[in-house]
Amino acid sequence: MILIGTRTKELGRTALPGSCPHCKEDGQLELFILAKYFTLYGAAVFPVEKLGIAGCNACQTTFVKEEMPPQMRTEAGLLMNNYSQPFYSYALGIVVAIIVLASFLMW
Numbered sequence: 109m110i111l112i113g114t115r116t117k118e119l120g121r122t123a124l125p126g127s128c129p130h131c132k133e134d135g136q137l138e139l140f141i142l143a144k145y146f147t148l149y150g151a152a153v154f155p156v157e158k159l160g161i162a163g164c165n166a167c168q169t170t171f172v173k174e175e176m177p178p179q180m181r182t183e184a185g186l187l188m189n190n191y192s193q194p195f196y197s198y199a200l201g202i203v204v205a206i207i208v209l210a211s212f213l214m215w
Contacts, residue, residue, distance in 0.1 A: 113149035114156060115147050119191045124162050124184065129177055131167035139161050139184055141191045155193045162185045 124137035142159040162171045162184060187215055191194035 111149060113147050113150075115145050115150075115152055116142050116145060117145065117152075119143050119158070119193075122187055122190075124180065124187065126180055126183065128164040128169065128178070129171070130169040131164060133164065135165040136166040137162050137180075138165060139187055141188055143193055143197070145197065148200075148204070151200055152197060153204060155197050158188060158191070158193070160188045162168070 119141045120140055121140045124139040127134040140161045145154045146154055146156050152209055160173050162176060
């Protein structure tokens with residue numbers, strides 16, 4: 109049984125301006141914005157990080173942020189700022205913290 113781990117969920121996707129560094133096709137890039145969550149018993153407790161992965165629709169090549177050229181990385185960073193973690197993604201973490209705090213205060 110897995111007690112703790114991580115899980116990834118898509119926050120959104122948007123077109124990424126520019127051409128693919130691999131096949132040089134223009135206007136085929138798409139940016140996927142993902143949230144990585146810490147999980148407890150398979151339930152997301154709190155978000156750990158936000159990821160950006162660019163994909164080319166023409167050649168099916170994907171680029172993580174570290175593999176992107178500097179111009180594409182800058183554009184991806186600006187577009188990722190438009191997406192935020194939903195408030196409910198912190199809900200389970202807050203509930204767990206309240207339960208732990210209450211159990212310590214009752215002793």
